[in-house]
Amino acid sequence: MSASLIENPLLRASPAAEFLDDVLRGLSSVSRSVPSKYFYDDIGSTIFDEICKLDEYYPTRVESEIMHRYGNEIACRLGANVRLIEYGSGSSLKTRILLDRLVDPCLYVPVDISNEHLSRMADTLATDYPLLSVAPVAADFTRPFEVPKGRFEARRTCVYFPGSTIGNFLQEEAIQLLADIADRCERGDGLLIGFDLRKDKDVLEKAYNDRAGVTAAFNKNLLHRMNSDLGANFDTRQFGHHAFFNDAAGRIEMHLVSLREQSVDIADHLFRFDRNETILTEYSQKYSISDFEQMTAQVGWQCKETWSDKRDYFAVMYLERSSF
Numbered sequence: 001m002s003a004s005l006i007e008n009p010l011l012r013a014s015p016a017a018e019f020l021d022d023v024l025r026g027l028s029s030v031s032r033s034v035p036s037k038y039f040y041d042d043i044g045s046t047i048f049d050e051i052c053k054l055d056e057y058y059p060t061r062v063e064s065e066i067m068h069r070y071g072n073e074i075a076c077r078l079g080a081n082v083r084l085i086e087y088g089s090g091s092s093l094k095t096r097i098l099l100d101r102l103v104d105p106c107l108y109v110p111v112d113i114s115n116e117h118l119s120r121m122a123d124t125l126a127t128d129y130p131l132l133s134v135a136p137v138a139a140d141f142t143r144p145f146e147v148p149k150g151r152f153e154a155r156r157t158c159v160y161f162p163g164s165t166i167g168n169f170l171q172e173e174a175i176q177l178l179a180d181i182a183d184r185c186e187r188g189d190g191l192l193i194g195f196d197l198r199k200d201k202d203v204l205e206k207a208y209n210d211r212a213g214v215t216a217a218f219n220k221n222l223l224h225r226m227n228s229d230l231g232a233n234f235d236t237r238q239f240g241h242h243a244f245f246n247d248a249a250g251r252i253e254m255h256l257v258s259l260r261e262q263s264v265d266i267a268d269h270l271f272r273f274d275r276n277e278t279i280l281t282e283y284s285q286k287y288s289i290s291d292f293e294q295m296t297a298q299v300g301w302q303c304k305e306t307w308s309d310k311r312d313y314f315a316v317m318y319l320e321r322s323s324f
């Protein structure tokens, strides 16, 4: 372990009891769903990294391009001696582009729900950036968590929320989350956030239905995870992957489809599925820049600058905490 890695053994994200509660609740309701945060066990995080390399999955590639092209401007906006807190850090690949350009960052706090994945990534990052203090926090960022202070006083805190993860939330939940982040920030603190823009339906649907079937495997990993972590008995061959763009709502919806009538046991509960009945596993909301500006302004954020690619596929926005 590197000397600059600050251990934080007290936190463990998403214990099995919470997972079970959420699954039982989600499968008992009329339109069935499981929260998308449960995709990210160790295997799911690894499959997600594979998705990011797919030709069809443009968001990661385009966001990285934006970070490369405008990285110096972005680093300038954040300023020197920043404390960077990343929500849903995954493998921190885009963060490296930013870290390479930031002037003397005080502390990097990657927050992720996938414990094992997070500690491996924090370890490599601390080795690759020996001058940076890295304090990983294994937590579900939709719930309150403690943010480490670090050894040096930071000039400002900046929350980094890349990858269009915000798109996984319903708009009212997204607004709540952005308000919670604002609450925990001081005036002048920053938010650097990446979100996916609305575009041609065909491009969108291809991104969530890749030919190699990696997205399907990612979706179906949720069934495997319920089997291994909750002792469920899903026959994973009897469920299919279904992802489509819901035009009216402006979002991709991802479902698991029951391929026949069947029953599944989960911890003494029996769930019956009709043929073609679905479990909603993910929303991926596509925003416009002006929607996003309005949405954030409601909860104490002032947009300072937005960067996007030539085709307007993706946007990275820098905002500062204003007074309400």
Ligand code: AVJ
Pocket: 051, 059, 163, 164, 165, 167, 168, 207, 208, 215, 218, 282, 283, 284
């Ligand atoms: C990481 C949530 C942004 O919504 O595009 C990728 C997850 N799901 N392919 C997205 C995902 C299917 C991804 N986010």
